[in-house]
Amino acid sequence: DADVTQTPRNRITKTGKRIMLECSQTKGHDRMYWYRQDPGLGLRLIYYSFDVKDINKGEISDGYSVSRQAQAKFSLSLESAIPNQTALYFCATSSPTGPNTEAFFGQGTRLTVV
Amino acid sequence: AQKVTQAQTEISVVEKEDVTLDCVYETRDTTYYLFWYKQPPSGELVFLIRRNSFDEQNEISGRYSWNFQKSTSSFNFTITASQVVDSAVYFCALSEAGGNTPLVFGKGTRLSVIA
Numbered sequence: 001d002a003d004v005t006q007t008p009r010n011r012i013t014k015t016g017k018r019i020m021l022e023c024s025q026t027k028g029h030d031r032m033y034w035y036r037q038d039p040g041l042g043l044r045l046i047y048y049s050f051d052v053k054d055i056n057k058g059e060i061s062d063g064y065s066v067s068r069q070a071q072a073k074f075s076l077s078l079e080s081a082i083p084n085q086t087a088l089y090f091c092a093t094s095s096p097t098g099p100n101t102e103a104f105f106g107q108g109t110r111l112t113v114v
Numbered sequence: 115a116q117k118v119t120q121a122q123t124e125i126s127v128v129e130k131e132d133v134t135l136d137c138v139y140e141t142r143d144t145t146y147y148l149f150w151y152k153q154p155p156s157g158e159l160v161f162l163i164r165r166n167s168f169d170e171q172n173e174i175s176g177r178y179s180w181n182f183q184k185s186t187s188s189f190n191f192t193i194t195a196s197q198v199v200d201s202a203v204y205f206c207a208l209s210e211a212g213g214n215t216p217l218v219f220g221k222g223t224r225l226s227v228i229a
Contacts, residue, residue, distance in 0.1 A: 033216055040123070042205060042221040058216065090159065092217075101213035102149055105159040 006106035021076045023091030032074040037088040081113040116141045120220035135191045137206030148189045149207040196227045
């Protein structure tokens with residue numbers, strides 16, 4: 001099983017609908033992130049959380065909200081989806097301690113807003 | 115503000131050629147980490163390497179090698195004797211404050227290796 005699991009993997013939704021993307025991890029990491037990938041733009045940070053009570057906006061947080069339900073769960077919501085939120089979304093985790101500080105990514109959620 | 119620039123948007127090489135992917139970063143921090151990730155056509159992000167700002171040793175892993183030069187703020191990635199399986203998008207990323215800030219990514223370089 002994957003260490004970082006995103007659901008759903010693919011989603012098509014209509015403009016104006018509310019949608020939630022979920023992320024769960026089994027790595028025991030405190031830090032979790034949501035990134036968005038658009039062709040030619042790389043990955044851009046939407047929100048991040050360094051522990052259960054910590055939520056921080058990233059570079060492109062407008063139109064999104066997040067919830068950190070537990071150490072292992074971090075969900076991203078689009079309150080009213082619009083077509084320019086069509087993108088590939090990645091959840092990631094990391095740990096500040098130990099020899100490995102790299103981020104571990106989920107498989108991605110491909111979201112299409114029509 | 116931290117920034118990562120990958121000036122090469124797309125590179126195409128013939129199999130067995132060597133190829134270097136460039137990465138230039140900007141930071142005012144003295145303690146930071148640099149990373150490379152690979153995104154194959156299947157879409158997942160695969161971690162390749164992490165380098166901290168105090169370690170300028172070059173690293174080699176099989177056909178992959180990395181050249182970290184603080185003097186030019188660069189962390190370049192070379193693939194020797196490229197193979198079709200190396201075709202992917204490669205991302206360079208930076209984390210400041212000793213790795214305690216979220217990764218900031220470059221826009222990526224799409225590498226196509228032609229048989």
